[in-house]
Amino acid sequence: MVELLLGMGLLVALFVGYNIGGSTTGPAFGPAVGSGVLSKAGAAALMSIFFFIGAWTLGRRVATTLGKELLTRPGIFTMETSIVVLSFIGLALFVGNFFGVPASTSMTAVGAIAGLGVASNSLDWAIMGEIAVWWIVAPIIGFWISGMIGRYLYPTLNRWVAVQSTEGDLLTFDRSGILPRPSLGPNTTRREVVGAVVVVSIGCLMAFSSGTSNIANAIAPLVGVGVAMNPLILLGSAAVAVGAFTIARRTLDTLGNDITDLPLTAAIVVAVVASVIVTALSAIGIPASFVIVATMCIVGLGWGRATRTVTVSEGIRGEEKPNVSVGALTAEEPGEDVPEIGEEEPEDIPSAGDLFDPSTTGRVILMQNVVPILSTVGAYAAFRLLFTFFW
Template sequence: MIAIPALLAVGLLVAIFVGYNIGGSSTGVAFGPAVGSRIVGKAAAAGIFTAFALVGGWTIGRNVIETMSEGIVPQSQFTLAVSIVVLFFAGGGLLVSNVFGVPASTSMTAVGAIAGLGIATNTLDEQVMFAILAAWIIAPAVAFSVGLVIGRYVYPHLDARISFTRFQGGLVRLDRSGSGHLPTPTLNENAAPRDVLGALIVVIIACYNAFSAGASNAANAIAPLVGNGSITASQGIVLAIAAIGVGSFTIARRTLDTIGEGITDLPILAAMIVSLVGATIITVLSGLGIPASLAVSMTSCIIGLGWGRSSRVVTLAEATSVALEKGGAEATDVVLKKEDRPEFSADAILAESGKSNSDSNPARGPTVGELATGEDEDQTEQQDTEREPIEVPGIGEEEPEEVLEETPVLFDRVATGRVVFLWLLTPTISTIGSYTIFVLFF
């Protein structure tokens, strides 16, 4: 039996703790829609998530590990004791997330701790750090912009033609009526071809999210230990993904019950778009070796979708002409009556899906949260599969009240402000705390 030094054992345990919590939080976000739609079960979701996270970490995730283990500060700075401190800060970010119920970015917190080390020792690579900070600003801006364009020009047409069905007995059932000893998987008899296609899209995007999560998050758990040479990058990836997998099979079951804190009120279609955009941004950044937050990108895309959807009540020509004459702040007031003017927010995504308190505006399809809690039981499989495409009004032809009529609030502005504040606060505290500790004790 190989003896592990006590300090290294502590470092490995902290790394496992970080990976365990990453698996618990990320699995629900990636596979929430698939589990809520009963396309896959929780155990299958955990297994698939772990497999694709391993692929992501083993491939482009190495670029992020390299940046965090030797790019921000020289590799020589990562003694074993220093590495443990950095990992504790990454774990602290997860603790803040749990205490305040906000998905704090582990990547941003870990980078902040490493930056504090670099400032304290005067070894920070300012060029690399500037590139990371620039990406943290550009990524959510891109996510918001893409969401806005999709919400304004694409989402209503997709929503009118695509539906996602919740199958009470699951999409695939086990037929035990045969003479053989093993049950035979059979497709749900209520499943139309487009239901199968929709289910396939949901699962593919979930796998893509898992790949992205592994690529960006493996480094958060093991980069400092790789930096000091305690473990190799390959060993670290296996350790991190194993810990993430344990989290997926255990505490992630709770997050799968609630189908992710940030997407419970989103229609399935919107959740898929948000997941696809967020995962793509993080995959690209991971390929460049830049650690970034998937949660930040996804939230920015959600806001952009809502803004884009609600902006359809006016044409660009109307908004531009009035803006030139009256100024941007007064443009919407002139084009629309003040009392009819919609608030540009993510609430409009619920309106697009027909989520309303009004009996005259019935829901078109279930939201992710309803699929999780079973609140959409009254909507039968057959009704979903027979849904006819809806004609989409042109831009500027919709009445504001049709867009936001009695919609429940998807984004509480106070809560959103708290989320953004904590996203900025946690890496700031990590950087200042790390700097203080390394100046005083190292």
């Protein structure tokens, strides 16, 4: 019976890891695949490698927090409760996917475990409070850092990053020998090569960041039961790799559903800021949501670009007026095309409404918080019922 329950627990954990690989590969390597720098198989391979590195190094700290420290009663995690918790994580994430909103796996996992803790009166409220505080603070930090970059540094960064693509392949391969030998394409410029390296490096950073935080979502309940962590990390990372090589192809086709829709400069800013924040929190054992932090980075970057101020001259007198809102200076005529963030010239700055849609942003943020609430409330109700009638 114990072996059967362990097998069921591992299967559910592998299913969660499989979906993590499918949902995070596109946002991480979508730009590289879309620009032809990487193949889908190459993106999946890099995702598998760097996710595992993040999981093996910093990810175990988050898994320890969720599996052993968040609940005060060591024996509350049984194989049965672990299976139920992992099932609620998977079902809640399915709701987010159904509505087309990438939900936070970290918040959903913590919510399910917290539901178990409240129902069994074993939740460590001090640790839960620390996690909750960082969930509030981290997106705010991401918003303001990205906002300041958008307000003061973005035009300079855009000039550095802008890459003019040339005709032909970036790389060519000589397949005359046993192993193919890569070389630069006939029209490839050094700037293109640098841009390609930057895009791939950003994807690797995001994959590493995902590993540091997301591996715990698949294995923490089983860690709480007492299953050895190292084999679980290996199995969880293998499941992520399978997801990266299979269902992730769909997200790679559309370049993901969040930051990868942004131009290159904006994508780099958002990815770097969000990845550094999530990795730093993982280092201290705090499960963080890359999706929510990245969302607020996008909003902050758009706000920073939209609220830049310039000094205008009266022209006739040659006098300077005080700073004027850019939104008032850049109202477009009906039908005029509005450039995307990063696509415009540094001096052509669109208004705030053109850079991000507040109503859409509100809907996304709302759903990203509703899904973890569903996980928490559902787990609490289920375990309350089970503890009342069975345990």
